Amino acid sequence: MNRLITLLLAVLVHAVTLAFVVTGVWIAAVNAEMVFGWLVGGVLVALGWMLRPRLGGRLPADAEVLGREAAAELYGLAERVADRAGGPRPREVAVRDLDPVSRLLRVGPFRRPVLVVGLPLWLALSPRQRAAALALAYAETPTVEELVVDGALATLGEWREALLGAAPLEVRHEAQTKVLASSLGPLHQPGTGYEAAGLLGRLLGRVLGSPLLLLERGLTRLARADAGRVERRREDLARRVVPARDLAEVRGLLASGRYLAPMQAAALRGESVPAIREQALARAALPSAGPEQGREQGREQGSGQNSGRDSGRGSGRGSDAGSELLGAAESHRIDDELLRHYTRAIRGFGLIA
Numbered sequence: 001m002n003r004l005i006t007l008l009l010a011v012l013v014h015a016v017t018l019a020f021v022v023t024g025v026w027i028a029a030v031n032a033e034m035v036f037g038w039l040v041g042g043v044l045v046a047l048g049w050m051l052r053p054r055l056g057g058r059l060p061a062d063a064e065v066l067g068r069e070a071a072a073e074l075y076g077l078a079e080r081v082a083d084r085a086g087g088p089r090p091r092e093v094a095v096r097d098l099d100p101v102s103r104l105l106r107v108g109p110f111r112r113p114v115l116v117v118g119l120p121l122w123l124a125l126s127p128r129q130r131a132a133a134l135a136l137a138y139a140e141t142p143t144v145e146e147l148v149v150d151g152a153l154a155t156l157g158e159w160r161e162a163l164l165g166a167a168p169l170e171v172r173h174e175a176q177t178k179v180l181a182s183s184l185g186p187l188h189q190p191g192t193g194y195e196a197a198g199l200l201g202r203l204l205g206r207v208l209g210s211p212l213l214l215l216e217r218g219l220t221r222l223a224r225a226d227a228g229r230v231e232r233r234r235e236d237l238a239r240r241v242v243p244a245r246d247l248a249e250v251r252g253l254l255a256s257g258r259y260l261a262p263m264q265a266a267a268l269r270g271e272s273v274p275a276i277r278e279q280a281l282a283r284a285a286l287p288s289a290g291p292e293q294g295r296e297q298g299r300e301q302g303s304g305q306n307s308g309r310d311s312g313r314g315s316g317r318g319s320d321a322g323s324e325l326l327g328a329a330e331s332h333r334i335d336d337e338l339l340r341h342y343t344r345a346i347r348g349f350g351l352i353a
Contacts, residue, residue, distance in 0.1 A: 002226065014152060076088075084241045102134060124263060130331060136238055136247060140234060262280075265351050
């Protein structure tokens with residue numbers, strides 16, 4: 001029931017935004033011969049445009065889109081994980097040099113799915129963990145219902161800031177203080193009209209903003225109450241792709257950041273990208289969650305030694321045999337595709353906190 005109420009309130013907020021646009025267009029059309037009608041209609045349309053839900057985002061400025069021909073193996077992995085998760089395949093794959101998190105973004109007015117891979121963490125992950133990182137990226141993508149609610153909260157936040165967050169300009173306040181200090185007396189103090197207009201505007205904003213503030217608080221509480229269900233949905237979706245243990249490993253690396261310092265040190269020593277990758281695979285093969293997990297990882301690595309030898313890459317690079325979604329050989333080919341991007345990215349690893 002709470003979920004339905006949350007969705008209805010969110011739709012109501014978007015309906016009000018749409019009403020601004022429709023009313024503005026109608027006023028401008030009916031009063032086409034009057035300048036005042038165009039002004040009022042234009043203001044309403046501008047308000048509706050400002051408060052519109054942002055359905056399509058943009059790629060980050062530092063994201064570089066990879067061509068399918070140049071990164072065929074990475075595209076293949078992205079599509080295999082998307083198929084396992086039951087979601088849309090990404091139309092494009094991009095990389096970022098200094099952001100460790102991989103995300104599936106919806107870009108443009110048509111919400112084109114684009115997978116953005118964070119190179120710092122990607123360089124440190126084993127094949128199994130790479131599949132888990134993409135599973136987390138797909139699982140974190142909001143559903144249409146979540147987009148509607150999040151968009152409504154963003155719109156209410158814009159209203160609150162516009163109606164209740166207005167305050168006198170700091171520069172104007174400083175100038176007013178200086179003028180008052182240099183005035184000849186109480187009869188020569190200018191600016192009372194400005195202050196009265198500002199006070200009246202803030203009072204009007206609070207009168208009009210009180211219902212919106214109550215609506216925002218109610219919708220926020222309902223969304224928070226539903227947060228547990230959203231988190232369970234995302235966890236179930238990610239576990240549909242990879243085991244929970246792999247997800248926990250990737251989350252632990254992201255939370256601790258322990259993968260970064262060894263790579264930063266190696267980059268400062270001038271080591272090559274293949275050498276940094278070898279060291280990262282060696283660290284990924286070490287047990288990190290107790291003896292039981294260590295023995296299980298050891299059995300997996302032992303069973304995958306033949307696969308590592310068959311890939312022709314040597315025993316060092318075959319330390320993690322991967323999974324059915326991404327084997328060691330495919331992971332090595334992805335590294336070859338991204339070698340130029342790794343080389344560029346490690347130059348900035350020292351900027352990552």
